[in-house]
Amino acid sequence: MDGMIRILRRYVAGAILLSVLLLLFNFILLGTLVFKEFRRQPSPEGVVREVAERLTREGGRYALGDEAARLLRRHRAWAMLLGEDGGVKWGERLPDDVPRTYRLTDVAKFSRYYLAEYPVYIWEHADGLVVVGFPKNSYGKYQFNWDADWVRSVPWRLLALLLLNAAVALLLSVLMGLRLVRSIRPLVTGVHKLAREEPVRLDTRGLLGDVAGSINTASAILQEKNAALKARDEARSNWIAGISHDIRTPLSMILGYASELEESPELPEEQRRQAGIIRRQGEKLRSLVRDLNLVSMLEYDMQPLHLERVRLPSLARQAAADMLNGGLDERYAIELRLADEEALINGDKKLLLRAIGNLLQNSVNHNPEGCRIAIETYLSEDRTRCCLAVRDDGRGVPREQLAELTELPYASKRKKPPRNGHGLGLPMVARIAKAHHGRLLLDSPDGGGLTAAMEFPAEGA
Amino acid sequence: MDNVKDRKILIVDDEPEIRAMVERFLRREGFYRIHTAGDCASALSLCRSVRPDMAILDVMLPDGDVFSLLSAIRQFSDMPVLLLTARGEDEDRLLGLGLGADDYMVKPFLPRELVLRLTAILKRVYSSPAEKRLAAFRLGDVLVDLDSAVVRGPRGEQALTAKEHALLAKLHQERNRIVTSDALCQAVWGDDSYGYKNTLMVHIRRIREKIEPDPSNPVHLLTVRGLGYKLLVKETG
Numbered sequence: 001m002d003g004m005i006r007i008l009r010r011y012v013a014g015a016i017l018l019s020v021l022l023l024l025f026n027f028i029l030l031g032t033l034v035f036k037e038f039r040r041q042p043s044p045e046g047v048v049r050e051v052a053e054r055l056t057r058e059g060g061r062y063a064l065g066d067e068a069a070r071l072l073r074r075h076r077a078w079a080m081l082l083g084e085d086g087g088v089k090w091g092e093r094l095p096d097d098v099p100r101t102y103r104l105t106d107v108a109k110f111s112r113y114y115l116a117e118y119p120v121y122i123w124e125h126a127d128g129l130v131v132v133g134f135p136k137n138s139y140g141k142y143q144f145n146w147d148a149d150w151v152r153s154v155p156w157r158l159l160a161l162l163l164l165n166a167a168v169a170l171l172l173s174v175l176m177g178l179r180l181v182r183s184i185r186p187l188v189t190g191v192h193k194l195a196r197e198e199p200v201r202l203d204t205r206g207l208l209g210d211v212a213g214s215i216n217t218a219s220a221i222l223q224e225k226n227a228a229l230k231a232r233d234e235a236r237s238n239w240i241a242g243i244s245h246d247i248r249t250p251l252s253m254i255l256g257y258a259s260e261l262e263e264s265p266e267l268p269e270e271q272r273r274q275a276g277i278i279r280r281q282g283e284k285l286r287s288l289v290r291d292l293n294l295v296s297m298l299e300y301d302m303q304p305l306h307l308e309r310v311r312l313p314s315l316a317r318q319a320a321a322d323m324l325n326g327g328l329d330e331r332y333a334i335e336l337r338l339a340d341e342e343a344l345i346n347g348d349k350k351l352l353l354r355a356i357g358n359l360l361q362n363s364v365n366h367n368p369e370g371c372r373i374a375i376e377t378y379l380s381e382d383r384t385r386c387c388l389a390v391r392d393d394g395r396g397v398p399r400e401q402l403a404e405l406t407e408l409p410y411a412s413k414r415k416k417p418p419r420n421g422h423g424l425g426l427p428m429v430a431r432i433a434k435a436h437h438g439r440l441l442l443d444s445p446d447g448g449g450l451t452a453a454m455e456f457p458a459e460g461a
Numbered sequence: 462m463d464n465v466k467d468r469k470i471l472i473v474d475d476e477p478e479i480r481a482m483v484e485r486f487l488r489r490e491g492f493y494r495i496h497t498a499g500d501c502a503s504a505l506s507l508c509r510s511v512r513p514d515m516a517i518l519d520v521m522l523p524d525g526d527v528f529s530l531l532s533a534i535r536q537f538s539d540m541p542v543l544l545l546t547a548r549g550e551d552e553d554r555l556l557g558l559g560l561g562a563d564d565y566m567v568k569p570f571l572p573r574e575l576v577l578r579l580t581a582i583l584k585r586v587y588s589s590p591a592e593k594r595l596a597a598f599r600l601g602d603v604l605v606d607l608d609s610a611v612v613r614g615p616r617g618e619q620a621l622t623a624k625e626h627a628l629l630a631k632l633h634q635e636r637n638r639i640v641t642s643d644a645l646c647q648a649v650w651g652d653d654s655y656g657y658k659n660t661l662m663v664h665i666r667r668i669r670e671k672i673e674p675d676p677s678n679p680v681h682l683l684t685v686r687g688l689g690y691k692l693l694v695k696e697t698g
Contacts, residue, residue: 241548248547249476252569256482259571286569311655314643317688321639324685336687341655
């Protein structure tokens with residue numbers, strides 16, 4: 001919506017600027033194109049003045065200067081001098097249809113309009129009135145009369161005219177802008193929806209119909225691809241779930257009978273030991289199937305989360321206690337450094353415990369000669385993220401291998417096969433962190449040891 | 462019928478080999494009144510005819526899932542039910558449907574685990590009121606009787622307060638295992654907020670004064686630094 005208002009504002013500003021520029025341009029054109037002849041020299045008044053000034057009296061006769069005579073010829077004009085009695089005292093190129101005597105009313109008439117259809121102009125002379133006539137239809141003479149009040153109000157009227165023009169320009173531009181915005185708005189919302197991967201169905205009529213059509217097509221393609229992706233993810237996840245299911249039943253039998261043989265007093269020691277091996281390997285397979293299923297559900301976003309407010313330190317203690325209750329060998333020591341008791345996150349307790357357990361088990365598995373394991377919980381400095389880190393002082397991992405530890409085993413990004421266990425432990429932790437909108441950070445400082453830190457968005461207390 | 466081994470057990474699973482294996486384990490443990498079924502229909506008719514005391518049901522059956530079977534059974538029987546599943550289903554989905562399944566196990570399982578769960582359920586549901594009494598256990602020369610909430614020892618009989626009783630019950634339930642202070646607070650105050658930590662320490666000290674020969678050097682109720690507490694109980698069988 002913000003974008004639409006911006007478009008409208010730009011549009012109106014542009015329209016106003018355009019009309020101001022057009023106005024200026026018109027003024028300039030008025031001067032250069034329309035009223036160009038106004039400035040042509042000499043004007044009729046100039047001619048008559050020149051004639052009056054050059055008309056001199058020598059003895060009893062009047063004589064016109066050569067230059068003024070040429071001027072008259074060039075304009076194909078004629079001239080005469082009227083005396084005080086209304087008679088023509090002198091004439092130059094005087095046509096025949098012009099009277100030779102005039103009364104006061106005649107003078108008053110032709111001084112304002114025409115003399116026998118000749119446009120005439122007059123100038124005062126020492127001996128009377130100089131009249132210059134131009135060819136018929138060469139000039140138009142108009143009489144303007146204005147009320148003095150009206151003349152005084154002209155500037156204000158002009159200002160009002162300008163303001164009204166500006167108002168109309170503004171109104172028109174707003175109306176047109178709104179129309180434009182109205183036709184663009186569905187497109188904009190459509191594109192926004194497209195970005196959120198929501199289905200879009202726009203009206204393809206109107207000015208921007210072809211754009212709307214393209215947006216519709218893009219949306220349809222996107223929906224189709226998403227549906228196909230989802231179907232494929234579901235198929236994969238279901239496939240793994242199905243295989244897990246099919247493995248579980250025969251594995252039940254293997255585990256069941258192996259453990260029966262292991263406990264059977266009739267069997268010799270050696271056979272019972274071997275049955276024990278079958279049982280333990282069966283249990284390994286069981287944990288693999290369980291982990292595989294969970295990782296696949298997490299990978300394809302199909303694992304339901306039971307979210308509640310969880311205190312990370314409480315989880316850390318529980319995980320450590322579980323580890324110790326499970327009979328941790330004396331070569332390993334667990335230490336807790338729980339800085340902030342109120343490190344709250346929104347999480348699935350069971351999954352998070354599983355993740356911490358995996359990290360602890362990972363440290364144990366990779367350091368058969370023993371190590372010290374520290375569990376740390378802390379809030380980030382800006383208190384927006386909660387972290388739980390499992391730190392050991394064991395053998396560590398070469399830096400270049402750290403990144404691929406969170407990839408699934410046998411994934412194309414993972415070059416080395418997992419060293420210990422089935423290699424699903426850390427990928428599972430990374431996916432559990434991701435399902436909680438967090439992440440898993442691995443670090444192996446040069447001094448050895450591995451630090452695995454899970455970082456989650458903090459839940460406001 | 463005081464012995465759980467005399468109870469009638471119904472096993473429903475579509476895999477005949479699983480049925481045979483579970484039946485075999487139960488027989489070895491001393492159960493002898495065992496009935497088996499491979500689908501919902503025969504399971505339901507067996508339930509009506511032999512009236513089993515407990516059922517072990519596989520979640521997926523060829524003629525429908527276990528939930529419709531269970532609601533049909535619930536029309537006429539309240540017997541306890543242990544579910545078996547071969548999918549990694551959600552615990553909440555399995556137990557939270559209001560159908561009254563008592564417990565569930567994910568395949569593959571060890572026979573010992575199955576028998577333990579089964580007998581635990583049978584004991585809880587069918588034992589006489591006398592057997593339902595809370596445990597009494599011995600710590601050195603002190604006898605803790607949770608049922609009457611007293612401690613009897615060389616220092617005479619001392620009563621346990623409600624909180625001390627709840628703490629000891631939780632610690633005894635998880636005996637010989639570390640119980641985190643959070644879990645203890647949850648058990649006693651219904652809240653695992655860390656604010657109870659000091660109160661918890663006070664209660665633990667009072668319990669030690671009642672059960673330990675030397676409360677400052679405990680030998681039964683141990684502190685596991687930074688984690689919680691552990692009650693050492695010698696199993697007397």
